Amino acid sequence: MEKTLRGIAQYARKNYLSYWIILGIDTVVSVLCSLVAYAVIHYIAHVPMSDRVLCLLVGVSLAASVAGSLLFHTYRNTIRFSQARELWRIMCAVLFKVGCLSVISFWIISDTQLLDNYKVSYLLFDGLLTLAALTVFRVSLIITYDLLLDWVNKKNTRILIYGVDEESAALKLRLRDSAHYKVAGFYVYGKSNSRRRLADLPIYYFENEADVDYIIRKRGIKGILFARYEDTRLEENRLLEYCKSNKLKTLIAPTISEADSDGNFHQWIRPIKIEDLLGRAEININLRQVAEEFRGKVVLVTGAAGSIGSELCRQLVQMDIRKL
Known part of the structure; x- marks a missing residue:
């Protein structure tokens, strides 16, 4: 049956x-x-x-x-x-x-x-x-x-979508047939006594870490999904910290720029990475070109005992320099 x-x-x-x-x-x-x-x-x-x-x-x-x-x-x-x-x-x-x-x-x-x-x-x-x-x-x-x-989908990972704007509602519709995630509602910062609903799902509110802990235990939530990068930066020192403390997954929907040449996404949802919180594009350094600049030279690193200086020393010794 x-x-x-x-x-x-x-x-x-x-x-x-x-x-x-x-x-x-x-x-x-x-x-x-x-x-x-x-x-x-x-x-x-x-x-x-x-x-x-x-x-x-x-x-x-x-x-x-x-x-x-x-x-x-x-x-x-x-x-x-x-x-x-x-x-x-x-x-x-x-x-x-x-x-x-x-x-x-x-x-x-x-x-x-x-x-x-x-x-x-x-x-x-x-x-x-x-x-x-x-x-x-x-x-x-x-x-x-x-x-x-x-x-x-009853065994899928239960998640909440952050926000109540058009992107959040559209994201719920996109995940309707997901084989991995089940959207249990929407999550918003603030306090409200009204029982609002969006896209036939309840809207939950939080003000502190206790509210996050309550929703985890009450609704069996395993992750928070963000629809926009701006929201992750807005909640970097609040909701993201609460999620880290309660071991909640923090996820984000990729933008159109992350699609391949055919317009397809390799992942509909992915974990939030550190570059998502930078507010700018990730800087990719051409290490081969840098190595050519320092090869065969005597290099002095000031502040080599610090965290940044010591990491510079570790990188330089791999670039075939004459003396550090």
Whole structure:
């Protein structure tokens, strides 16, 4: 059973459900809504249903549902990135279907037993029922997908993303399918009693090391992820020190400059390095050129007993100098 669920979750992660499966389910749901609406309106009007009219309405509903989905691309939205504003495509497809059914109801079908006001009620009920059913289907897919991902990634390293700006929110979305890390929330310096959320995750606040220790024990956090280099320098003497004391991983998302020639990143996330805190690019010294300058010469190092001077002496003796 566990292997089966894991296989389904991995399939959902890689394929996000086939477009044609979504189109097929949408069409079935739409046609069933038309049947239910037709049956309910005839029951309310106390008018017996006509098999001929029923078959014609089902055929038109089927054709209009498929045509509306193809016309407005309702089936092409990737489930994991679906948003509420994309429902307008479903609304347009439903209106297209209702428009086709209205032509059949008023101008082609001469069902004198069913009054015009009942026909209008049927069209409105059919449209609202279809819209509600398709919306519930989409929301159910998103919830199921998220639950499967949470189940697959339950053993991943739990981390918090520092900050609540656009970069932090985008980073959470990027790590949604990560096989190594699970974002448990966002972390911000300050104090707040309000329980805010961002990208459907809680926002936690810290003021001192005790707050960091509490979130580690309470939420099982293993690392802090920074979205920007500026934030690492801002928290160099505060949060980074707290993380060091509590043995928390400090991670950062690479910038576009770290991509290879093909635009690919070798690591989506990497540990913070000392040069990330410098505020400038790392200086790379050409040691071969330096060695040519000192080869065969007598060199005097002042302050050779200090840490910098002693390291200079160790470097110079490897450069084939005549005398130190």
